[in-house]
Amino acid sequence: MEEVKNLQAQEVAVAVETAPEQPTVPQKKYKKKISPLFLTLGIVLGIYVITMFIPLFWGVIQSFKGPVDWNGDKIGFVGKRQGWMWENYTNVFKYFKITTNQDVSYGLPMMFLYSVLYALGGAVVQVTVQFIMAYVSARFRYKFGTFIVGMVIFCMALPIVGSQAASLSLATHMGLKNNILGMWLMKAYFLGMYFLVFHAQLKAFPMDFSEAASIDGAGNFTIMWRITFPMVRNTYLTVILLLFVSYWNDYQTPMLYLPEKPTLALGLYYFMHESHRVAGGVWTPQTPHKLGACVVVLVPILIVFMLLHKKLLGNLSMGGLKE
């Protein structure tokens, strides 16, 4: 516990906030001269954007190439001999399948469903648990709250490596493996940065509203959901979004814990790294097919990003000033 106290004293608790509730001090507009530093940085960042854009654009174009065009020219535009090969995408949809150890075959729609259940369910469960724990430790003046915050900071600082084997063994014994509900249960932990996000915000809100509601006869549950929750709703949704994207793209956890309930990301992994059994032999995807599969998985999340990038890129910060 001594370590916890030190951490708390040194870090003055990790103060984390998101923009919607706590607007930052507006930047005063100085006369922006073109300094060599910013000119160089601007050029470097410009080059970075180009290097980011070129491979993605190249990937999309090559995904439409037929084998003859692809083998003849790896950088040219499509259409010289075979034209736009929409067939590549038909094949992607046809062979984007996983046959599990129990000989059950899952196609794109089922993998999509499992992805939604895993990503959305996991994100909602985890954020809700973190909000609730942050609420009970920030809004009640008991030592319980200090203890919980100290424990979270301590656990975050503790560099635990390789508990995966024990965790997997436990999940297998408890019947949580290959079980979406089991995954939600495993995601229902309150440790982590977002607990501190909620804690910092809830601690900062004055108690007046809660006390007034309490005098009017509202119970603790009503105060939590109807008075306090609306004040952190934006943060709640932003964090859900961030976690949703992270779980949607995660293929390593489903590989270990959900091999019989494959998600889209796991499906992509197997599509890339394995051949596919088909009637009369084996079908091995070629590079344009693999790039096509990447585009198929990329599009939904890119749409989400385009629509919600302002929320995702809000002013998320961690750490107070050193005393």
Next chain:
Amino acid sequence: MNNVITHKKRSGLRQRDIKNWIFIGIMSAIPLIQFAIFYIYVNFNTILLSFQSYTDSGKYVFNQFANFKKVWQEVAGTGVLLVGLKNSAILYAVGTFIGTPLTLIFSYYIYKKRPFHKTFKIMLFLPSIISSLVMTLVFLYFANYGIPAYWEKIFGKEIEGLTTSLKTRMPTILFYCVWAGFGTGMLMYSGAMNNISESMVEACHLDGASNIQEFWYVTMPGVFPTLTTFLTTSIAAFFTADMMLFAFYGDSAEGFLWTIGYYLFCGTKKATLSDYPYYACLGLILTLIAMPFTFGLRKLLFRFGPSTER
């Protein structure tokens, strides 16, 4: 009269306390049970498993230090772990000494709202949104097919794919890790920079400080707690980062590329019940190595790092 009021107040407070504690108990019961099982028990079980082995009768029995000996044999014998250690160290050094400074100065550019800062922010964060698998594979094919084809077209000379050539494989993968790894750090650092007091920045400019001086004397102390958090948690990542090898090559990456994180993940993925004790033991050893480094680095950074007071 006063006594009656005080007594009523006290009993009211007690009742409220009881109600509060019931509420806290109900609300935190499931998270605390989950924590007890999936954090405390799992980590305790890791320690237990490290001293156990799996028998033919399907039970774990204590075997003293047999797993530790096995880890040592693996270190001394095959050399896989030593290669992993070396590559993990290279990855850590590249991330810390190249990736982190670049993230900091890019964040500074975005914080100062220079031209196209919004576009740069989106593009820097994009790799964190796109599946690492998609990003890695597109990069892999571009490095192996796209770049050699462009090279030939521009310079008229044939070159090998960047990750097919043994010479360029490792540097290309390291470059990718830095190139695609700005997202979260950039978001956190630019967020922390936004919280720096405007009056401090103003005072600094009135004193005639240049942008570099402002960055070093005002911005860096302002983001230092965030930087400290990133640097200390990255020590655990030293042993868990797989250098994206799993996305690049699945579980068939060549031995000379392996990192400790890749070794641990591939091993756990393929492990049967009898293999769990070995990986638990390796994890325990690595945790014991990482722990003093983490807390030591934290203390050093707080003692010798920049402060807003200096």
